[in-house]
Amino acid sequence: MEFRNVLFTELKLRNMTLPNRIIRSATYEGWGEADGTPKPELADVYSELARGGVGTIITGFAFVSKVGRAMHPGQCGIDSDDKIGPWRRIIAKVREANPDVKLVMQIAHTGRQTRRQVTGQPVVGASDRPCTYFRQHPRVLDDNSILDIINDFAYAAYRAIRAGFDAVQIHAAHGYLIHQFLSSWTNARTDRWADRPLLLEKVISAVRSKCGYDFPILVKLSAAEDRSPGIRVEDTIETAKRLEKLEIDAVEISYGTMEYALNIIRGAVPIDAVLRVNPMFNRIPGLLKSFWKKFCAPAYLRKFIPFEEDYNLQSASRIWSETELPVICVGGIRTLESMVGIIDSFGIDAIALCRPLICEPDIPRKILSGEFTKSKCTNCNLCTIYCDSQQPLRCYQKKGNAQ
Numbered sequence: 001m002e003f004r005n006v007l008f009t010e011l012k013l014r015n016m017t018l019p020n021r022i023i024r025s026a027t028y029e030g031w032g033e034a035d036g037t038p039k040p041e042l043a044d045v046y047s048e049l050a051r052g053g054v055g056t057i058i059t060g061f062a063f064v065s066k067v068g069r070a071m072h073p074g075q076c077g078i079d080s081d082d083k084i085g086p087w088r089r090i091i092a093k094v095r096e097a098n099p100d101v102k103l104v105m106q107i108a109h110t111g112r113q114t115r116r117q118v119t120g121q122p123v124v125g126a127s128d129r130p131c132t133y134f135r136q137h138p139r140v141l142d143d144n145s146i147l148d149i150i151n152d153f154a155y156a157a158y159r160a161i162r163a164g165f166d167a168v169q170i171h172a173a174h175g176y177l178i179h180q181f182l183s184s185w186t187n188a189r190t191d192r193w194a195d196r197p198l199l200l201e202k203v204i205s206a207v208r209s210k211c212g213y214d215f216p217i218l219v220k221l222s223a224a225e226d227r228s229p230g231i232r233v234e235d236t237i238e239t240a241k242r243l244e245k246l247e248i249d250a251v252e253i254s255y256g257t258m259e260y261a262l263n264i265i266r267g268a269v270p271i272d273a274v275l276r277v278n279p280m281f282n283r284i285p286g287l288l289k290s291f292w293k294k295f296c297a298p299a300y301l302r303k304f305i306p307f308e309e310d311y312n313l314q315s316a317s318r319i320w321s322e323t324e325l326p327v328i329c330v331g332g333i334r335t336l337e338s339m340v341g342i343i344d345s346f347g348i349d350a351i352a353l354c355r356p357l358i359c360e361p362d363i364p365r366k367i368l369s370g371e372f373t374k375s376k377c378t379n380c381n382l383c384t385i386y387c388d389s390q391q392p393l394r395c396y397q398k399k400g401n402a403q
């Protein structure tokens, strides 16, 4: 089928009509003040995407509470009412750039995937099993603390509405708190939360009752992960069936956790940049770094799965076949042929892009004018590694964007 009839048709999710099937997947932008207030420059990032023809923009993960903050220094939040005004001003500017663009806020709680040095509070989790990457023992959440977190998600979503967002996406992927409850690797509970999808269901219900029936709710899930026992595609199908009963509006299918963070995105592992920028490594003295690079890095590199195009498509397709939920596929989508095929041949409802749009924010416009067949993104992954620096997000392959 002609690409225009596949990619550039509307998709209705509850009361939100996406102008086309190309979504900017949630992407940390690094434009938050120290307290998580979004800086005005974030409007320029979204406006460029909106002018470039992306139908829907999902924000980088916004924290719902301070204890749920990530290690990235410029993360934005939606944890307090004083952040509504700054978000509202950003949205107004983006709508000036393109009034049709749909704006979705991704809301998240990091659980054990953060550091006490960042949150100023003990790290919390579904169980006391530490994340091998962050290496801090979580305090096990009790029933009351879990109910507080559910409330935090509901209030965060309500603030997103008041700021003018069209929808929220609940981040239940990549090893963050909700994922920790979904996974048998981290959920060793014996209370009611041993029913692994229960926290996600309660968060969805709380968001719905706070925000009303018309407000669309999207969910991002990791279909599988690098641990065993852990989430398998069959578990995710079961979770998706339960979400179907709650009438969520779409599920985006991703992969993995921060334990093997580069398996979420695949591609190069830029070791030198990791040793320079990452707070887990950058304080190691130079000589030890050289030792680590020579003797430990080979084993470290073997943990990573090589890049493959459309690497979440099989999982997304299974979830699409076994549920009635609208499905968004993300991960390694790089060519026009793939974008069209994922929707036209597999029936998936929309595709989401992250790194290709960091590299070229106007891909949809280029598709329409015949200038795009393949993304220029090389999966060098420097954009990812620099999320841990004070630098806002950018593509390091572009001329003038030195490290």
Ligand SMILES: Cc1cc2nc3c(=O)[nH]c(=O)nc-3n(C[C@H](O)[C@H](O)[C@H](O)COP(=O)(O)O)c2cc1C
Binding pocket: 025, 026, 027, 028, 059, 060, 061, 106, 171, 173, 174, 220, 254, 264, 265, 330, 331, 332, 333, 352, 353, 354, 355, 356, 383, 384, 387, 393
């Ligand atoms: C720099 C960077 C920041 C990201 N930030 C987020 C985020 O805030 N929330 C999220 O769910 N995924 C995040 N991701 C993952 C992407 O949304 C996406 O799932 C992944 O990059 C695979 O898509 P791609 O191959 O099109 O890059 C990020 C990825 C990158 C490279």
